[in-house]
Amino acid sequence: MKNSFYTIILILILGQASHFGLPWWGLAPIAAIAGWLFPQRTWSCLLAGFAGGFLLWITVALWLDTGNEGMLSARIGTLFMGLSRWAVLATSGVLGGLIGGMGCLTGTWAGSLFGRTAA
Template identity: 45%
Template sequence: MTNSLRLFLLILIVATAAQLVLPWWSITPIALVLAFVLGRRGWGAFLAGFAGVGLGWLALASWLNIQNEGHLSHRVAELIPLGGNGWLLVLVTAVLGGLVGGLAALAGVWLRQAIAKNSQTAST
């Protein structure tokens, strides 16, 4: 299993489980730490974070939308320019969550690369 796939699965599982009991922003340190430990390349980590958090948010937002028959999402979608389309709001939510997760994972890889580069410069 490749590093990016392993990172994607871990972010998906851990972030989805964490957002059931923690605030929404808890996905950020989770994606950052997992990408710091497992991530090798920036682009792969971003995609793993985007897909992992995005799919997790899509699944949970869809489940909540189905549970209340779309009433709440319809009302919120009327407040923002989505024309009252609750499912479009669910999709926008997943994309925004995916961007947060992807950028956090990218920051984790960049932090690791910066520390590694800094330690190499200090040793020479």
């Protein structure tokens, strides 16, 4: 539980590097580092990674969307088969979550090769 929490926090902190030029897929290695440092069981690792990636992406998106008063997300929703503003936000979150989850799992399983296992 504690490791899941740390994983999420670390992803949120290191993920800020994407504001400074780290490519968006840098989320995968960041989540892997978190998974390596805080070993977890498969599902909790997937879930923590997902939560970290999801929160990271959706908070930034939500921040921009709020300032924009939802003008652009409404247009993008129309572009993608009529998604609602919230569905557009969720899409960004879920994509971040998937990358975070898979990255975290890869990191945790890499750690287990070196004896780092969940408590």
